[in-house]
Amino acid sequence: MQRQGQLYILSAPSGCGKTTILKQVMANIGGLAFSVSHTTRTPRSGEQNGVDYHFVTENEFKEMREQKLFLEWAEVHGNYYGTSKVAVAEQLTKGEDIILDIDVQGASIIRDDKSIEAVSVFVAPPSLTELEQRLRGRGTDSDEVIAVRLQNAAKELAAVSAYQYLVINDKLEDAVLVMQSIIIAERSRARRLVSGIPVDLEIVT
């Protein structure tokens, strides 16, 4: 049987350990991948078209945008980035669960789109104090940058209640277990499985 994948929208303030959590979850359980975005920026060495990004020209991108083919898009440092509805749908059809790493505004747009059935997850630090310590500990950001990140984090945290799940990254291994459990649980939703269980159990409703 070919299961349809599930789309996850995932948001986290900078420094919450989202990437580390996801890497471990992906290593622990299969069938999970990031969405592949469209971008107008030049491929970096080693980047493969269709794997790392779908590389397109600015004209192609704007054409797609006109036709409302993106779930969401953004301009960053003069380059465009967007998540194509068709690209995500194709990944989901393969039976993979897809993670769309997106900010709270983008997540809000996708949640409001009733044609998209996404599971939303927010990764939060145990506290803003702890987040500040982690950002300082990385030693990569100036005081000003840290102050901006903390302000943004506080704003983003105000949106938590609009998400379905909240993963608090206090201890990494606990956060990995919770993230992984959310995905396993969502895969066990009865409405998702009743059409896919063995023939002699098939349900007629």
Added chain:
Amino acid sequence: MQRQGQLYILSAPSGCGKTTILKQVMANIGGLAFSVSHTTRTPRSGEQNGVDYHFVTENEFKEMREQKLFLEWAEVHGNYYGTSKVAVAEQLTKGEDIILDIDVQGASIIRDDKSIEAVSVFVAPPSLTELEQRLRGRGTDSDEVIAVRLQNAAKELAAVSAYQYLVINDKLEDAVLVMQSIIIAERSRARRLVSGIPVDLEIVT
């Protein structure tokens, strides 16, 4: 912080391994207990009032039933069994997640009661053929009893789509992981957590 527990209603055809799965899940994660039923039957040796059952007289039971104090009740071999709303509420207030082991009819009644927020889980065998083999393998039931159990299982399976989650017990360790994941995921629901996260993250909506 004192988290409010979550009520789970769990149904499974006989022979699906529900008890084995739950024992392992309870050993793996804390904060999970069975609901304590009221019964009119005589305590067996070693059974403690308030722990194994709330032992009551038939008059007391009928009085409670009159007053609609039971989530559900049943008469089995001349004894009454019932799940008291107050007893469950008390267990939930302690912060424990409570599992109510209940048949599909009882589960349907509880789902229809909008005052109760229960998460529903159905444990199914991988197939009826496999269930038949397991029942025969136990060597405890006559052919007639097995035939009845399989008929009942087929009827119960028709109700699967009304449940939120479906745990298919093919390999025990996979079923344990799924059951455990459902509970961990449900504990991470944002709506359940936003009032309980640390003060400097508290959300004002």
